[in-house]
Amino acid sequence: MTPMPIPLPRGPAPAPLFIGSEVYRGSSYGDWHPLRVPRVSTVIDLARALGWLPRADYRTSPRARPAALTAFHTPDYVAALERVEAAGWASEADRERHALGTVSNPVFPEMFRRPATGVGGAMLAGALLAQGGVVHQPGGGTHHGMPDRANGFCYLNDPVFAILALKAHGARRVAYVDIDAHPCDGVEAAFARDPEVLLISTHEAGRWPRTGALHDEGVGQVFNLPLPKFSGDDAMALARDAVILPAVQRFAPDAVVLQCGADGLREDPQARLDFSGHAHLGVLEGLRPLAPRLLVQGGGGYNPWSVGRLWTAIWGRLSGQELPDLLPPEAQAVLTALRFQAGAPSVIPPPGLIARLLDAPRPGQIEGDLRAGVQHLAGRLRAQV
Incomplete structure (x- = not known):
């Protein structure tokens, strides 16, 4: 029997809210690290340049206190x-025991304050969504963090705290959907055995950390769908229509968390998927009516132009804006000012990454391995009815 969501009080839905912080503008993992690039600050600046982020819709993320972090971390x-x-x-002991000060997880001045702000934003989102609504937290989505160690650029796991906060504020059943190019190993470690959390992850097959195999099922509420290298928008649409939406509909969640990593976009240097922003927006639009609470987080994304454009387009769609065919000069100026030092002279992007929020759709091919994976997961769903 399909469970029923917890009813919320009647009345108009709250206005969509945006959670941000200036800590992202002033911090970097280092000049050589993939997370040297500006991301959240670009989204804030671009949304403001478009007139999409009035003060009433913006919330400054608090920083989570150390004691609160022990709800998941040791x-x-x-x-x-x-x-x-x-x-x-x-110290050597900190590197060995907690993976701090490594190549992936370097020491930098805000290495506690920045991720603690992400967790604080996730906890705030859970509270803001107590009566339903939509929240965008582009600074969230650090889905690799483990209880006792940093992992994959992620020092703390704010999606875990988002799920915990939603539950603490009345959402008994939470669906977590992750469309980052990398598997959500930290979130799966937290909730793979929780029957009241649905975990769905699409990610590039064989991509680090090489978890999230098709047959990794937890206690039956975990759905992993690896996507072949160079999959495009049609592959994500197939995953959405055959796996993601049917699984979420059947689960009937009280809240949905969408981790909307941008590293599956064609231009991203850390993965080999071939999405346009239409792939992400299609998943977003499909999920939006399936629960009274929706939290959309960021995640991966290492090309400053592509990630800034995508997460701004997501906020535009969430807040009811019409996405322009061409960006106005003020918005183009935000993107033109970005620089991407890649070990040589600064990379100058092609004009399309400056002039538009969305590229043309990139359909791509649907390979046999993906069709087989979809059939397997669809069979699991049918067996659970």
């Missing part, structure tokens, strides 16, 4: 993260 790890930020260096 006290020793939280203490180590604070200690290494304060010292500016990681």
Whole structure:
């Protein structure tokens, strides 16, 4: 029997809200790291240049307190993260035990404050959604963080705290959908055995950390769908229509969290998928009516132009804006000012990454391995009815 969502009080839906922070503007993982690029600050600036982010719709993310972080992370790890930020260096013990000060998870001045702000924003989103509505938190989505260690550029796991916060504020059943190019190993570690959390992940097959195999099922509420390299918009549309939406509809969640990583876009240097922004917006539009609460987070994304454009387009769609065919000069100026140091002279993007929020659709091919994976997951869904 399909469960019924918890009813919310009647009345008009709250206006969509945007959670941001200036900590993202002033911090970087280092000049050589993939997360050296501006992302959240670009979304804020671009949305404001378009007139889409009035003060009434913006909320400043608080920073989660260390004690609150122990709802998922171990006290020793939280203490180590604070200690290494304060010292500016990681001991050999911190590197070995907690993966701090490594190539992937370097020491930088805001290495505790920045991810703690992401967790604070996720917790705030859970509270803001208590009566239903929509929240966009582009600074969220750090889905690799583990209880006792940093992992894959993620020091803390704010999607886990988003799910916990939604539950604490009345959402008994939460569907977490992750369309990042990388598997959501940290979120799966937290909830793979929780029957009241549905986990769906589409990701590039064989991409780090090489988890999220098709047959990784947890206790029956975990659906992993690896996508072949160079999959385009049609592959995501197939995943959406045959797996994501049927699974969420059957689960009947009280809340949906969509991790909307931008690293599946063609221009991203950290993956080999071939999406346009239409792939992400299609998933977003399909999920939006399926629960009274929707939180859309960021995630991966390492090309500053493509990630800024996508997450701004998502906010535009969430807030009811008409996406322009051509960006006005003020918005183009935000994108023109970005620089992407890639070890040589600054990369100058092609004009399309400056003039428009969305590229033309990129249909791509649907390979046999994907069709077989979809058939397998669709069979699991039919068996659960």
